[in-house]
Amino acid sequence: MTQPLLTVKSLKKHFPGKSGFWGNQGVVRAVDGVDLTVYPGETVSIVGESGCGKSTTGRCILRLLEPTEGEILFQGKDILKLNEEQMRTMRRNMQIVFQDPFASLNPRKTIGQILADPLIVHGIGTAAERKKQVEEMIEIVGLTKQHLDRYPHEFSGGQRQRIGIARALILKPKLVIADEPVSALDVSIQAQILNLMQDLQKEFQLTYLFISHDLSVVRHxxxxxxxxxxxxxxxxxxxxSLYENPVHPYTRALLSAVPVPDPEHKAERILLEGDLPSPANPPTGCTFHPRCPVCVEMCKREIPALRKKAAGHFVSCHLE
Ligand SMILES: Nc1ncnc2c1ncn2[C@@H]1O[C@H](COP(=O)(O)OP(=O)(O)O)[C@@H](O)[C@H]1O
Ligand SMILES: [Mg+2]
Known part of the structure; x- marks a missing residue:
């Protein structure tokens, strides 16, 4: 069997809580025991409501944030054991595309400079070779050489995200973590960017960890x-399996809110009551229990484990 490209084991990231009159208010359990395996060439998506810890998970995997606990294996190697220098080298293989390409592109640099920077940081090629690579890359993402002398503000949201993708790909990474890459874009532009990402995945044998709150985007x-x-x-x-046989009551509720092309097959809408609880003070037992339509006594006390339901299908619910 193929080796996973990425394995995340029991990952936790706890932020210090607000300090108040009575002292420190504990911790914010932003990520609280995530296990995840990603195989070469596949796209694994992380979905969930805003605030559930998706971005924190992505940032910990790249060590843009230091995890509190857990293991992150990239090609079998524990990257949490790497020192700064080794991690810098490793980052060539793991890149990120951000939600808001405007905020993540330096407004004072031209697109040419933005795309050349990663090559310079990693000491790749001569100036002439870098220029050639940058010119190739801008065309691969559907823009032109003429765009290289312009600044980020001169582009539309969709074009800026093409530039964000070009920047992530210029180092020919193996893994790309895309954190809500189309959430800031108009629906009409979203499909173009998703199609581009799929074409690039084939062309460069990329593996994607795709983060989104939007189940209809993820389905694509x-x-x-x-x-x-x-x-x-x-x-x-x-x-x-997930879209046709969702098992967890939370997944069912999320999916019931997604518009489907054929209204006759639409599942009855399950309304999620209340807001996402605060990760500074998570509910006991199954953390979903206060909002769960099928909650029983045990759910309030015992934390459910992620158990195998069918081949490749794992669920953490006492009732399933
Ligand atoms: N630097 C931080 N300090 C304290 N809390 C944080 C920090 N970053 C994120 N959080 C909290 O962690 C939780 C998860 O955040 P995040 O990973 O951004 O969620 P998502 O990407 O799913 O919307 C949220 O409650 C958020 O407020
Ligand atoms: Mg996020």
Missing amino acids: ISDRVAVMYLGKVVEVADKK
Whole structure:
């Protein structure tokens, strides 16, 4: 069997809580025990409501944030054991595309400079070779050489995201973590960017960890989907099983709110009551229990484990 490209084991990231009159108010359990495996060439998506810990998970994997606990293996190697210099080298293989390409592109640099920077940082090529690579890359993402002398503000949202993607790909990484890459874009532009990402995946044999709060976007691009709730993965399955046979009550509720092309097959809408609880003070037992339509006594006391439901389909729910 192929080796995973990325394995995340029991990942936790706890931020210090607000300090108040009575002292420190504990910790914010932003990520609280995430397990995830990503195989070469596949697209695994992490979905869940805003605030459930998706971005924190992505940032910990790249060590843009230092995890509190857990293991992150990239090609079998524990990257949390790497020193700064080794991590810098490793980052050539792991790149990120951000949600807001405007905020993440330096407004004072031209697109040419923005795309050449990663090559310079990693000491790749001569100036002439870098120029050639940058010119090739801008065309690969559907822009032209003429765009290289311009500044980020001269571009539309969709074009800026093409530039964000070009910047992530210029080092020919193996893994790309895309954190809500189309959430800031108009719906009409979203499909173009998703199609571009799929074409690039084939062309460069990329592996994607795709982060989104939007189940309809995720359906388009994923091979497998992990559903997160309050810092934990509550269900993970291949796309077909997840969309056709969602098991966790939270996944069912999320899916029931997604518009489907054929209204006759639409599942009855399950309303999620209340807001996402605060990760500074998560509910006991199954953290979903206060909002769960099928909650029983045990759910309030015992934390459910992520258990195998079918081949490749794992769920953490006492009732399933
Ligand atoms: N630097 C931080 N300090 C304290 N809390 C944080 C920090 N970053 C994120 N959080 C909290 O962690 C939780 C998860 O955040 P995030 O990973 O951004 O969620 P998502 O990407 O799913 O919307 C949220 O409650 C958020 O407020
Ligand atoms: Mg986020």
